[in-house]
Amino acid sequence: MFFKKRIEPAEETSRHQTAPSSPSPLDLLRGRIREAHLPHLVMEAVTGELEKLEKTEPAVAEYSVGFNYIELVLSLPWNVSSQCTFDLERAQRVLDTRHYGLAQVKQRILEFLAAKTLCSKARQSILIVDDEEIARANMEHVLKKEGYACHCASHGAEALEIMAREDIDLIITDLKMERMDGIELLQHVNRTSPEIPVIMVTGFATVSSAVDALKKGAAHYLGKPVNLDELRKTVKEVLEKKLFVQMGKGPILCFTGPPGTGKTSVGKAIAEALQRQFIRISLAGLRDEAELRGHRRTYVGALPGRVITELKRAGVNNPVLMLDEIDKIGQDFRGDPASVLLEVLDPEQNTHFTDHYLELPFDLSRVMFIATANDVSTLPRPLLDRMECIEFSGYTEKEKLHIAQQFILPRQLKLAGLSKFSVAFTSEALSRVINDYTRESGLRNLERQISDICRKIAMMCLKSTSGQEEPGQVDAATVSRLLGPRKFYREAAEAVPQVGVATGMVWAETGGEIISVETARMPGSGTLLLTGSLGEVLRESAQTVLSFLRSKSEAFGIAADFYQHSDLHVHFPSGAIPKDGPSAGVTIFAALLSLLTGRPARRDVAMTGEMTLTGRILPVNGIREKVLAAKRAGVRVVLLPLANREEVEALEGDVVAGVRVLLVANAAELLEPLFAPPGSEEEKTPASGVGMFQTVSLDLAPQRNPVDPENPDRG
Template structure:
């Protein structure tokens, strides 16, 4: 057997690909953080020894490309102009005052922090030395205060927050070394520079061990002082970057949660990006995939950062309450790290495998139902409620935004048709029943489509230049919603209640009927356990106070009572229908019909005390949409009532009560009225 020895020419080392050299040159031109630059150098060195034909080479090359493409240090500067922000928010949205106020508060804090100069305290027992140092530092743009000794300086430290203290070492009452120790206890974040004319190696070592940031000798060099202060304060500011807030917009659909997020980004001068979380089931979609195969990719967050090219955008996580979970993990748990300001500074994507700072990102989550979010996640969010729009706000939104956009989309611009305010109000009342304006936008679009068809019917381009109530009704057809709540009930035992759901406030009927029986309470309408308990509590309260209401104490012995809430196919539950059920039973048992245009909300105790409920503004808006003119609420909801807009107070009568008995005459007609014929 003969063996042949191959020469080096027959088995050459793998050549370095051109892409690898391009990556190496690109990495050198980028100002990457030190730990990322080290990772890149290590990966490039590994790739240089790897055969380009193996899969590991493609994986490593893609990894280095991602590291070089991420905006580790690139950011946009916030626009800190209050007038501009207010102008943008007011021009893009009607209403939503509390949301605009929250943004202005955030901007105020950011402006104050960015505009405030660093504060420096100069401590020296020689007046000339204090004055000279104060003059030099003020010319550098710092806010300077002075103290004649350590004790006086310590008093100032208790009252003010200083970024830097420049102190002499030898002073009366309290020397610089004692001040260094005591000030460090009161304000650990404050940096201290020791200045002395008696410099020794021992004193310098002691000062540095005690916590001094720097040690200067007299006669002091002004250039050296300027450079030292500039380095200390500049480095301190870089170590404490501003954190972005984590807002969660919650409320019914169509109330402008997404569009207000876009307006916030525009007002701040930041880049905006929306990511839909609805139906997300794989945790790797957020955290990324490990680099174990060629198709591995980072998660949605890191992908967005690379696409945007900045590390402080406005990221909207839309429909966060609709995230699912299965055997692939719980994506909702990943939000705990992404949205926590204390953790996202070191966010770790499994693909990047290096911490990326998300603390400057302004996260805005949106949700329709907060109850679907885990408690730890809700604790990390600042909830901003979108309760819905009043009729006046809907009219303004339609006039300023919806109508011009729909007309432009359908070619109705020569001329632009005029929508009469009465016609828009008619569309709002008769063709929509919502907290937001999405349905209103669809109906306006339907009117515009029909106008476009009229324009092309005879081959011309003429259409009505004005849309009044009659034309809107003829185009949209019969009205779809009526104001039944404002009508008088034909029999006792029927009362209107106000409830809150994912779609905003709604009006519901509560019906009570009686028949011969043996004291049984029948509950129908797909009621939950809380509602069933509320009905039992209401009945027990009436039985315990039967004589006060003019009833026979044994009225329930030979009678069955049936309580029904229509729309039985829809599950209903919640602690806000107790007073409504009570009034329905009282109306039935006393024969007093409910007054027209009255609706109630509130829970009650077994003793008749009214308990506060949530969603007050949403319920009042629903009452206005339904033609209700009087709303009865628990006294405990007075703070929410006082916070309502003046236009709501003037549009509807609000009655607050502590006890359920106080509302009987407000809700029910007098016995004499029951004998009169109904209209």
């Protein structure tokens, strides 16, 4: 007879406890920490945080904060880098495929990338220091087979002599040697050449000696007899780390120029050419520095900064990171984000970038930073000094036409569902869109207008009776019918000469612009009125021009007392737009001279330059953008400072095509082209299109009084 044994509650509890249980979250976390191969400092911090969690109840709020912190540290790419190779021909092909034009920009980028990666192909040199000849020979034989150049020394003093005449990338030294041991050599290298890593090798390897060597700056520690496979692996790791640091150092690129000129897309093309991941962080309107550096963990809901977050998302520590719209950063009581960028963009500091949430130094030296800005004048000077600016100037009409045909039009036809229809835009139609419906240095408005045409054509296709009617060819007349009346006029080409009105060229955040300076004369007491939201520099330029005219009134044929009973008013239209800068001095002079002499100034002659009190014309910046703006407005003659001759001669043929560029050195040389009837400049302009009027009827050289024969010292 069988009896079933009754299990008591205490016995059943004991049976459940002895059964195998699933690992706890902390056990899983501990296993991930062991497998993560974290840096020594990071491993200590994570281990200490884990010990705190083991003593904390899971219901306490600090438990989840600590747990999430360890999760973040383990998810960061401390030692994960993407294998990126640089092929100059491939990079050139990628940039040419993605962008048309920008020849100087692409050339400068290729030079920058070539300089960054050339050091990776150089043969690296290793100095082996050991008092045992057999050990030196074995290590030299193994490392030479790996492609390294090797130098050998029997003690530290001899090693210093070799370092004085050779370029050394890595030192492998024994610990115990005569005359100068390994620790003394290590200390000397740390003082004189801290960028050279040192690997310590000794037959008396102990934990204390290894710790002492690492504390004094050694990159690694190996025991004797040396495992040759371990030696190869260690040397490769140390030199690769040093190489990444060297490639990370150098100027940070800053793409500056008008909107829509391709700054962001060029950054993507660079990442593609280098086979790296691309990260974009928009800084427009950023006011809180915690957005970049993170919040401290003591705050509720604290998070790491954008830089660490994006690196975690990318999963590698060497992406191409674009800081977009860096000139739009704000500043208020929450801090100054631009100051955080001083550390991020400085190669000497970003090797130990510390996020407030992470509280551990993260090496950003492998990240390739690229910044973009429309106007770098708003950036703090220390931040600007850490970057190398590459200017993106506006596109010519020919470049816009090619880009529209090759890139914009196929993309917009596909988005409008017209890729299967035989829709063709003539060159005249695209030129009509460029000239009559857009007025910009970039391409964004051009793409909007082409997109508008494509949508209207798509609607026409749907409204047709069969629904399959072919749209056919789009010509200039079709563009006018679909887009309506033109939005922009070539004001300089269509305006008639006026007394007291002159055309000038200025540089703005959106590229080159054309302005009209208007002047008026009225009874008064010699007051100069300036309107148009002008800055202090522009006001001083107007005062300088007026003083110059008063001092040379007789030479210009102006009444000497013209200012005593008259008020002069100088106005810059579009008064809601702030204006400043010295380059409008020449235009103010031309408008006032036209007003005071009663001679109408040609509106199709545009000028730029800073004028001094003696009538000299000084050089200005933004020549290419200003010439392109003059062409868009229909200007026929452009007057530029003679001091800008080299910049003018470097302009491409497309930029100066259709305009005559004349170089002037002083105020007298402005008169003939400014007041000459249209068409009279062809005879005086050289065939190259760039020249200077040599015959000037007005002599503005300093005048000397006639010499008195009775008193030769007078005058």
